[in-house]
Amino acid sequence: MKTFQLNNGNTIPAIALGTWKSKAEDAYEAVLHALKTGYRHIDTAMIYGNEEAVGRAIKDSGVPREDLFVTTKLWNSDQGYESAKQAIRTSLDKLGLDYIDLYLIHWFKGYDKQRASWQAMEEAYDEGLLKAIGVSNHNVHHLMHLLEHARIKPMANQIETHVELQNEFLQAYCQEHGILIEAYAPFMSWRVNDLLEKEDLQEIAAKYGKTVPQVTLRWLYQRGIVALPKSTNKSRIEANFDIFDFALDDTDMERIRGLNRGKKMFTEFDNVPY
Numbered sequence: 001m002k003t004f005q006l007n008n009g010n011t012i013p014a015i016a017l018g019t020w021k022s023k024a025e026d027a028y029e030a031v032l033h034a035l036k037t038g039y040r041h042i043d044t045a046m047i048y049g050n051e052e053a054v055g056r057a058i059k060d061s062g063v064p065r066e067d068l069f070v071t072t073k074l075w076n077s078d079q080g081y082e083s084a085k086q087a088i089r090t091s092l093d094k095l096g097l098d099y100i101d102l103y104l105i106h107w108f109k110g111y112d113k114q115r116a117s118w119q120a121m122e123e124a125y126d127e128g129l130l131k132a133i134g135v136s137n138h139n140v141h142h143l144m145h146l147l148e149h150a151r152i153k154p155m156a157n158q159i160e161t162h163v164e165l166q167n168e169f170l171q172a173y174c175q176e177h178g179i180l181i182e183a184y185a186p187f188m189s190w191r192v193n194d195l196l197e198k199e200d201l202q203e204i205a206a207k208y209g210k211t212v213p214q215v216t217l218r219w220l221y222q223r224g225i226v227a228l229p230k231s232t233n234k235s236r237i238e239a240n241f242d243i244f245d246f247a248l249d250d251t252d253m254e255r256i257r258g259l260n261r262g263k264k265m266f267t268e269f270d271n272v273p274y
């Protein structure tokens with residue numbers, strides 16, 4: 001399993017199984033199959049409603065806990081000092097784990113809540129309940145504030161990232177501050193068919209004897225970005241993991257770079273209504 005390193009020295013597997021919209025039983029089967037395939041990183045969140053199923057699959061897989069990397073997230077309504085502490089305990093209970101490998105503030109909901117939630121997360125990190133802490137859906141100005149107030153620097157920022165939204169500037173800022181980028185919606189989520197139809201990607205995929213989703217994941221990996229492809233289909237779970245036996249050359253990396261449209265599909269980070 002290929003990994004990247006977080007700024008606290010912990011390693012993080014480069015590919016995670018995403019589980020948004022995976023209903024509990026589907027998530028259970030998908031996680032079980034992913035772990036059998038070789039995945040060691042699962043991405044879930046309290047709001048996905050499948051933490052219990054993910055935890056059950058982890059337990060039933062027989063994979064040793066120390067070989068696994070589990071990410072979950074603090075939901076918006078739980079932001080705040082006491083409520084974040086409680087949310088961490090609830091997620092640990094639901095997952096049936098003694099610790100979470102990476103815990104993220106799910107969305108930016110204002111600076112006061114960010115500071116209070118972060119303090120609770122820092123304390124849980126000190127206690128060993130969280131092995132790494134970070135954020136999701138944070139832009140440069142949100143991170144600047146956090147970096148100014150944090151005792152422990154954020155280790156990751158999970159953001160929408162795909163060929164149409166490449167986030168080069170945000171990645172550069174994060175790199176400067178030791179924050180690893182994780183790409184959610186790497187296949188453009190509900191627009192996956194638009195991704196599959198891109199002729200440039202089809203041509204590149206044919207050149208390497210790979211598929212468009214595999215080329216997309218490989219491109220992220222070569223940019224030093226963790227990718228979180230979601231699937232509940234067994235053969236697609238396998239295919240999405242099979243990206244480590246080829247490398248895109250500079251010309252193809254540049255060609256994919258040319259597909260950037262700065263086009264966001266998910267909610268803009270400063271205007272989260274939920």
Ligand SMILES: NC(=O)c1ccc[n+]([C@@H]2O[C@H](COP(=O)([O-])OP(=O)(O)OC[C@H]3O[C@@H](n4cnc5c(N)ncnc54)[C@H](OP(=O)(O)O)[C@@H]3O)[C@@H](O)[C@H]2O)c1
Pocket residue numbers: 017018019020021043044106136137158159183184185186187188189190192213228229230231232233236237239240
């Ligand atoms: N932090 C956040 O706010 C946030 C937001 C969104 C997502 N996320 C995380 O990121 C993960 C990924 O994002 P996402 O679920 O929105 O979308 P995604 O991974 O970009 O795309 C998922 C879609 O692609 C299909 N798919 C998967 N592999 C495929 C393949 N090899 N060929 C063709 N189609 C394929 C899936 O269908 P099948 O299941 O039928 O294969 C599903 O319809 C989430 O599951 C979640 O863990 C985080």
